[in-house]
Amino acid sequence: MRHIISKEKLLYGGDYNPEQWLDCPEILAEDIKMMRDAHINTVTMGVFSWSALEREEGKYDFGWLAERIDTLYQNGISTILATPSGAKPKWLADKYPEVLRTDPMGLRARYGFRHNHCMSSPVYREKIYEMDRRLSAAFGTHPGVIAWHINNEMQGACFCPLCQARFRIWLKDRYGSIDAVNRAWNTAFWSHTYNSFDQIEAPMANGELMLHGLTLDWMRFTTWQHKDFTQSEINAIRAGGSRLPVTMNMMYDFDGLDYKEFADQMDYVSWDNYPAWHKKPERVTAADTAFEHDFFRSLKRQPFLMMESCPSATNWQSVSMLKRPGMLEAQELQAIAHGADGSLYFQIRQSRGASEKFHGAVIDHYGGRDTRVFRECVKTGADLEKIKEVTGSRTVSPAAVIFDTVSRWAMEGSQGPRNAGLHYRETCKKAASALQAYGVNADIIPAAWDFAYGDPEEGPQFYRVLICPMLYMTDAAAEEKLRKFAAAGGTLILTYWTGIADQTDLCYIGGTPHGLMEAAGVRAEEIDALYDGMSNSGEAVPGQNILPARSYQCENLCELERLSAGTEAVLIYGSDFYQGKAALTVHKYGSGRVYLVAADFEQDLWTDLVRGALREQGVRPILGNGTRSARPDQRDVSSSRKVSLPEEVFVTSRRSGNAVYLFLQNFGRETVRFPFPEEAEVLLGTGGEIEPFGTVVLKISLH
Numbered sequence: 001m002r003h004i005i006s007k008e009k010l011l012y013g014g015d016y017n018p019e020q021w022l023d024c025p026e027i028l029a030e031d032i033k034m035m036r037d038a039h040i041n042t043v044t045m046g047v048f049s050w051s052a053l054e055r056e057e058g059k060y061d062f063g064w065l066a067e068r069i070d071t072l073y074q075n076g077i078s079t080i081l082a083t084p085s086g087a088k089p090k091w092l093a094d095k096y097p098e099v100l101r102t103d104p105m106g107l108r109a110r111y112g113f114r115h116n117h118c119m120s121s122p123v124y125r126e127k128i129y130e131m132d133r134r135l136s137a138a139f140g141t142h143p144g145v146i147a148w149h150i151n152n153e154m155q156g157a158c159f160c161p162l163c164q165a166r167f168r169i170w171l172k173d174r175y176g177s178i179d180a181v182n183r184a185w186n187t188a189f190w191s192h193t194y195n196s197f198d199q200i201e202a203p204m205a206n207g208e209l210m211l212h213g214l215t216l217d218w219m220r221f222t223t224w225q226h227k228d229f230t231q232s233e234i235n236a237i238r239a240g241g242s243r244l245p246v247t248m249n250m251m252y253d254f255d256g257l258d259y260k261e262f263a264d265q266m267d268y269v270s271w272d273n274y275p276a277w278h279k280k281p282e283r284v285t286a287a288d289t290a291f292e293h294d295f296f297r298s299l300k301r302q303p304f305l306m307m308e309s310c311p312s313a314t315n316w317q318s319v320s321m322l323k324r325p326g327m328l329e330a331q332e333l334q335a336i337a338h339g340a341d342g343s344l345y346f347q348i349r350q351s352r353g354a355s356e357k358f359h360g361a362v363i364d365h366y367g368g369r370d371t372r373v374f375r376e377c378v379k380t381g382a383d384l385e386k387i388k389e390v391t392g393s394r395t396v397s398p399a400a401v402i403f404d405t406v407s408r409w410a411m412e413g414s415q416g417p418r419n420a421g422l423h424y425r426e427t428c429k430k431a432a433s434a435l436q437a438y439g440v441n442a443d444i445i446p447a448a449w450d451f452a453y454g455d456p457e458e459g460p461q462f463y464r465v466l467i468c469p470m471l472y473m474t475d476a477a478a479e480e481k482l483r484k485f486a487a488a489g490g491t492l493i494l495t496y497w498t499g500i501a502d503q504t505d506l507c508y509i510g511g512t513p514h515g516l517m518e519a520a521g522v523r524a525e526e527i528d529a530l531y532d533g534m535s536n537s538g539e540a541v542p543g544q545n546i547l548p549a550r551s552y553q554c555e556n557l558c559e560l561e562r563l564s565a566g567t568e569a570v571l572i573y574g575s576d577f578y579q580g581k582a583a584l585t586v587h588k589y590g591s592g593r594v595y596l597v598a599a600d601f602e603q604d605l606w607t608d609l610v611r612g613a614l615r616e617q618g619v620r621p622i623l624g625n626g627t628r629s630a631r632p633d634q635r636d637v638s639s640s641r642k643v644s645l646p647e648e649v650f651v652t653s654r655r656s657g658n659a660v661y662l663f664l665q666n667f668g669r670e671t672v673r674f675p676f677p678e679e680a681e682v683l684l685g686t687g688g689e690i691e692p693f694g695t696v697v698l699k700i701s702l703h
């Protein structure tokens with residue numbers, strides 16, 4: 001079922017902590033006025049408010065929160081209400097030490113910090129259940145409350161005896177017998193055979209860390225623990241009578257949890273976005289952030305929410321560089337460009353004390369409207385109102401990149417072939433950047449997702465190009481889906497180090513890529529790992545017609561392939577003892593084709609290969625001719641279809657009914673000019689040019 005984040009407006013606002021200001025009514029009143037001036041329509045409250053809501057055990061005080069929710073609502077500002085489980089009150093830890101987490105050395109934490117409760121503790125579950133149920137009963141049908149925000153940035157694990165006991169139960173459910181566990185984890189190695197489930201311990205810093213199957217299952221269990229804990233919070237909310245949608249705020253490149261497992265539990269996905277802008281060229285950071293937006297949107301294939309972002313500089317990154325003028329708005333609109341229905345900040349008003357007192361906020365310690373940040377927040381809010389009709393529109397992507405967390409856990413924990421860095425995310429990002437350089441929307445999906453997806457308005461669509469980098473861990477279902485995708489006419493791009501191990505990290509015997517050798521027309525014979533700083537090259541084979549006739553650099557990993565009859569080499573290695581062997585292959589399979597990239601190639605190879613594959617499939621870029629130029633003097637051509645877009649311009653689209661919305665963002669420091677489609681209506685910005693860090697939103701009506 002599709003859940004609506006908002007019907008008619010893009011959410012704009014952020015985390016708000018009035019509990020830090022309850023003795024300053026004039027500040028609370030001023031906050032509302034300033035929020036209205038900034039076009040803020042939504043706040044997130046209650047994230048860490050437990051001690052303000054239950055100062056002493058069983059003594060609940062929701063009065064201040066009720067008063068805030070009412071007043072905000074009367075002023076047109078809605079509330080996303082959080083459950084306060086992300087930080088616990090001192091009385092709770094003092095009275096019930098079991099709620100404190102135990103670390104991987106077996107040491108119970110003292111009270112402090114946040115995000116560190118034991119997820120198995122019956123007391124913690126009971127106390128938060130009661131809190132959530134009461135919050136739901138009090139506010140769950142309030143017209144000013146629009147959603148539930150569960151916990152905050154869930155993370156970490158607890159190694160206490162209660163959690164270990166639950167791990168054993170979870171394993172028993174999964175495997176049935178201890179012999180099955182022994183087989184799955186290959187425990188005959190180093191004499192690790194278990195005789196009963198009771199003997200199993202979590203992978204601990206001073207214990208077992210070399211049994212890869214155990215570590216992998218502990219990671220899966222940790223995800224399950226968080227999901228189970230979250231479910232108990234959702235149950236409490238439902239028991240309190242609220243039917244409002246629930247969400248949880250996920251994190252940037254966080255591989256501590258397998259986020260796909262939460263997709264069905266959440267009504268919509270949200271995530272917290274804190275790029276280190278200006279550390280690298282902005283277009284590099286923008287591509288990195290785009291990868292995350294696309295990943296989070298693809299979890300539910302629905303509009304998502306950017307739950308947090310910083311209006312100014314954070315205070316936890318190694319250097320707190322200010323956002324240059326315009327960057328704040330570019331950041332907020334980038335989320336919308338990639339399919340979000342709202343951009344929220346952390347936070348509305350800056351704290352006076354403790355660890356976030358220097359973290360950027362909409363309203364700073366000075367407290368006035370005449371600040372650069374506040375003015376930019378006002379402009380961003382006004383601009384979001386100008387494009388509010390994009391709310392609810394969908395992102396339709398002709399191509400996807402598979403980015404799989406569980407395979408990543410297994411591969412990165414597996415010892416070899418390159419413990420100095422396998423560069424998995426980097427490789428997936430190169431594939432995604434190639435799609436962006438061509439100028440199409442991209443989905444970033446787990447391997448378990450379908451390669452076809454239903455669109456309520458247009459019926460099921462298949463990706464035309466599917467890029468599956470380094471899918472180390474496969475299962476029969478994934479292999480079959482990949483084969484079917486190619487056989488049915490899609491273009492599948494595989495790489496080295498694919499189909500190596502099964503779901504418990506047992507290596508496949510009989511050749512790799514397992515289940516895909518016939519489709520790819522290759523068998524991997526060996527993989528060479530290069531020391532940092534070393535490289536090889538791939539030389540284009542004369543007669544191939546997908547790549548320009550040139551040489552591409554590769555590093556880190558070079559796989560040596562044995563080609564079947566009918567498989568062609570597109571690139572061959574330029575040096576070393578495998579000089580002349582295939583470094584990129586293509587094989588026709590059914591009605592489609594399978595490319596296999598054998599080495600860790602530079603971005604240019606990905607850009608050229610993906611462009612070639614999309615063109616072969618007849619996929620046109622949203623705008624421009626699918627190539628990029630770095631030099632301004634190449635930018636002025638007569639039609640938007642002929643133009644070679646500057647590399648710092650990002651183009652995405654969203655669709656709704658008969659309208660297509662184009663988002664053009666300039667993550668460069670120079671104004672960019674090129675012809676916009678004549679039929680387009682300009683909703684935001686000026687026609688024909690995009691200023692530095694500027695965004696243009698165009699609307700094209702389809703008839």
Ligand code: GAL
Binds near residue numbers: 314
């Ligand atoms: C987030 C967190 C917020 C706040 C913010 C500061 O990770 O969810 O509560 O701490 O960082 O940037």
